[in-house]
Amino acid sequence: MLPETEPAEAVRLLERILKGVTQTPFENKGQEIALSFSAGVTGYYQGATVDELIKDADLALYKAKSQGRTSVSQNLIADPDSV
Numbered sequence: 576m577l578p579e580t581e582p583a584e585a586v587r588l589l590e591r592i593l594k595g596v597t598q599t600p601f602e603n604k605g606q607e608i609a610l611s612f613s614a615g616v617t618g619y620y621q622g623a624t625v626d627e628l629i630k631d632a633d634l635a636l637y638k639a640k641s642q643g644r645t646s647v648s649q650n651l652i653a654d655p656d657s658v
Contacts, residue, residue, distance in 0.1 A: 638650065
């Protein structure tokens with residue numbers, strides 16, 4: 576959760592974190608391990624419930640995963656009645 580953060584700003588922040596994670600060597604017991612992650616971003620819309628926001632973010636996460644490892648995707652629904 577990033578309160579008072581626009582979705583586009585959240586995506587930029589996550590992309591910077593993603594770059595840092597993927598470019599930072601991680602070792603465990605002398606063996607280098609490559610790290611990656613995917614993230615989903617949504618934005619609050621008037622009247623949205625927590626469950627709806629979690630569902631929107633989850634959809635964005637699955638979209639990011641379908642694009643391959645190390646990606647960030649957003650799912651913005653301005654009007655939930657339109658879907």
